Amino acid sequence: MIAVEQWTGEEALLLRSVMRASVREFADRLGISPRTVSHWQKNKTSVCRPTMAQILDTALGQCTPEEQEAFRVRLTALQGEPVPSADATARPAPCAVVSHKFLPVYLGERSAQLYAVGTPRPPGPGGLKQQVLPAEHHSAQTSTVHVYACGVAVVHLEEHQQVDSLTHLALWRYRTYLKEPSWAGQRITRLLEQHADSGGPTEPSPVPQYVLSAYELRDNPWTGTGLDTALQLLTTPSVLVNRQDAANVVPLGPGVEDAKFRDGWAHPEAVAFGGGVSRGVAGWSGVAYHPQPNERALTMDQIVALELDAQALWALSSYILHMIEDGQDPVMPTEYGWRFLRSAYFRLTTARPTETAQHRVMREAILATSELPDRLRAAQDALRDNNP
Incomplete structure (x- = not known):
């Protein structure tokens, strides 16, 4: 049985993550209010009261052996200590991924010019009205500009990558991130010029301020904790590279990715989610997902x-x-x-x-x-x- 010396909001959220439970499901299993879970999300360092600590101890004890092992690995990572992975054979390997990049920018009233000429698209989960135009990216398999009636445009690039390691993918990711915001701004500017009313004042090109990615992990050799580690590294690739010089991102060093797989590395703030036997991880910089096509699961769409x-x-x-x-x-x-x-x-x-x-x-x-x-x-x- 894993012993938690002191339960805080951070450890409680780790438990929720390995249980792959929603806020409401986690609260129901613990017999507490969902507001308590929300409080932990906002105050991760808050120490739980003895009664709550006992509830969390009980919930951890009722977890499956696989969930307890995942909790042990992530708790150890949170404490900054390496721990041998249960999957000693996991190591860096070639894999195929589909990268989805999202570059959002606020256009305000200028978006109406593009919205009027776009192709209608059904509203998404947020219920936002949107129209779509082609982005014509030079290397992406598909590239679109989603123009929202509320004044925002989001450039979406889908790119297929076959890489020798996740470090190579991380390098490609950060190096292209230097170019994509400027390219997206120029593409939106050309669309605005193409569809703008004549005689209007020239405005500066909009430039997205950041890029967020979602990765679909396809062909790969990993199973068990090796697959979990791969998804974690896809979600937070910064642990594999040196970004001190943004114009020259390089690998941290030989053996770094091997050590991450060997130790079963996991980011303490990443949240795991599933879809049947499929696995996914969400982090602050992106999402990674490995669907099982023969199972009823979430889709990347x-x-x-x-x-x-x-x-x-x-x-x-x-x-x-x-x-x-x-x-x-x-x-x-x-x-x-x-x-x-x-x-x-x-x-x-x-x-x-x-x-x-x-x-x-x-x-x-x-x-x-x-x-x-x-x-x-x-x-x-x-x-x-x-x-x-």
Whole structure:
């Protein structure tokens, strides 16, 4: 039996992660309020009371041997100590992945020019109206610009990669990240120029501020804890490379990836989710998923649909919060004011009657690691204070 000397919010969330339970499912299994789990997410260092610690001890004791082993590995990683992996044969190896990059940018009123000429697309999980235009990326298998009626554009690039190791994939990821925001801004500018009303003033090119990725792990040799480690490294590739010089990202050194597989490395803040026998991990910088095509499971399309809406709302809420930081009163068109944000928040965070448990766990994992719900609430409150 694993002994936890002191339960804090961080250890409690680790337990939820290995159990692959949604907030509500985890609360129900422990017999506590979902608000308590939300409190842990916001206050990870808070120490649990003795009664709560006993509840968590009991829940850990009722976990399967596989869940207890995963908890042990992640707890050890959280404490900064290496631990031998249960899968001693796991090691770096070639694999095939499908990379999905999302580059969001707020366009404001300019988006109407593109929205009017785009191809209609059904609303995603956030209920946001969107139109799609071709992005025409030079190397991506598919590339699209999703233009939202609320004033945001999200460039989506799907690229297929066959790599010798996850370190090689991490290098490709960071090196292309230097180029993609500028390219995306230039592509959106060309679309705006193509469809703009004549005679209008020239505005600076929009440039996305960051890139988020979602990876579908396909052909690979890993099983068990080796597969878990691979998904963790896909989600947080920064542990494999040296990024001190952003223009020259290099591997950390020989043997680093081998050590991660040997030790069963896991990021303590990443949240695992499943889909039948499929496995997934959500982290602050992206999502990794390995579907089992012969099983009833989530599809990558469902993850992409959620990320598109989540990135659009992140860009929108960031624009509102940046106005406040700059000392301005946040003002948005009435139809995209605080009631619009409240509706989007409700759609993203509330389970639907037809939603499977697997989809719910995925949705909650992505939202929890992105911290989007907190940003939406903050932007909503700011707009409501200024435009009641």
